[in-house]
Amino acid sequence: MRRTYRFYAQLGFTLLVCSFLILPVIMSVMAGVTENFFKGISSGVTLRWVVEVWDLYADTIFLSLVIAIACLACTIVLGIPAAYVLSKRQGRVARMIEELLTLPLAIPGLAIALALIITYGGFRDFRSSWVFILVGHVLYTLPFMMRSVLAVLSTADFRSLEEGAASVGAGFWRRFFDIVIPNCRAGIVAGALMVVTLSVGEFNITWMMHTPATKTLPVGLADSYASMRLEIGSAYTVVFLIMIIPLLVALQLYGQPKKKQAENFDDLEHLESRTAKSAHMRSKS
């Protein structure tokens, strides 16, 4: 196939947009490993700043991981059953709740945080522990888990699957764990990666809710940008990217809706009916 002028124009445009988006990331990474940003990369490459970030902010990194994992646990325990119940209900209320699940995207994180502080700020111990931030994260990420699981639940005929399992003797809990959960796995994995990614990177809610003792990675990042050398802030970005990129890659790999493997299904059916036909003819003659 001869590539036309138009093909190259489109390719060029795409590359231009990509580089516009990626360039700042590259610049930031470079700044994080440069001896002196103002002198440029010629001043030498060093991991000094990364080490310094580790010394100063290791606790924020751990806290972020702890919150992300706890958040994942909460969204799994709360989100999967909630999605399951919603998918079973046909009524208007259920559809309304489903619509409401898009709300966290529309409400600024600051507003969610403020609401939580107004409501629970009086409980001192709770207010000053990381669990308080966890609540904010769960509130924010739960809909993503639910929507992801709901999407899978609505594609397959789970009612029939459950009835099939019940007919051979499976009670509710066996059906739930043997049939529903395993067949939702794609949605759960996609939702889980989404939840962890969002939680690790969450800034708005966390920034409002954090105390000096409960800083997460993005809050520490803001802190370092505000009060440290530019190189340290950039090195911090490097650390953040190292954590988040594997998650994003995994999200791309597993988060895609699973392609139906039954593409050649028609062929199979066709083949079978043909063999049936020839068998039929043979038996006739």
Place this chain on the structure above:
Amino acid sequence: MPQGTSIRLEGCAKTFEDGTRALEPMTLEIEGGETVVFLGPSGCGKTTTLRIIAGLENPDDGGRVFFDQEDVTDLPIEHRNVGMVFQSYALFPNMNVEENIAYGLKIRKLPRSEISTRVNEMLDMMHIHELRLRTIDQLSGGQRQRVALARAIAVQPKVLLLDEPLTALDALLRERLRVDIDELLRGLEITAIYVTHDQAEAMSLGDRIVVMNRGRVAQVGDPRAIYFEPEDAFVADFIGTMNHINGIVREGYFETEGGRIALRSAPEGASEIFFRPENATIVEVSKAMLAGRVSAAFFLGDRTRLIVEGVGQEKLTIEADGRAKYSEGDQIGIDIDPESVLTL
């Protein structure tokens, strides 16, 4: 082996939450080991009845379901020990063929060796041994339904319930699997209930057929009785092709525009008679009981199907020998075997 479980429905009705009445109170007795087919158009209540027997729906208050002498009305499906085959197969995508069949046995906590013996028996019985390790999405529709049958039978259910198992398959596969299911049901001597809207399936599989219409039982009987002695116009029309002629009965004859027929028993006042295409023969117009005009002729190979007008108000469907040639507008004479004329 016990002689199969009998089933009794007593006054089972079903009204759905939105107020639709899916099933009028129904009482029905099914003998142990019998194959009963529920036949009817969609929305006639046949699937609802099956689901009540399965335990997937509760009958309205007052309805009871018995397996032998045991009242199972309040038992959920997982405790009724039924085998069920669904139109949509309902096989578990997270398990392979073998695991699907073994699932019910695992729930019953049978020893591993026994499970594997039983699974192998099932695979052989359904001729799907080579599919043992396939996942469900690697199977065609016909293969899926065989696996579903194997899964249902593996748990040695008291009753086998089949909900339009062949509807999703193409015609040729349907015929082949129908023969296999027939063999299977005879071999197992299990009580089976088969729901379908396909009269050919019903006639070939059922020891008895329950014809249903609008939530009511229209007729219960063996396939011959349903075909030859339909009790009302709905059954007559739903099973096979049925011709209607309007007219009046006078002095033992049924008179209509196209002529008259001597009736064996002629209820005075009857205004309509019924007969099937195969009970009419084509004869010379001058000697015929009835005369009509061919409005369309379809050559089917072994026979020719004629649409005839001018005999009564409705067009008739008559079958002629395949060799005789007819074209539109031909005048033909029709004799009807008086023995086979129905007045409903």
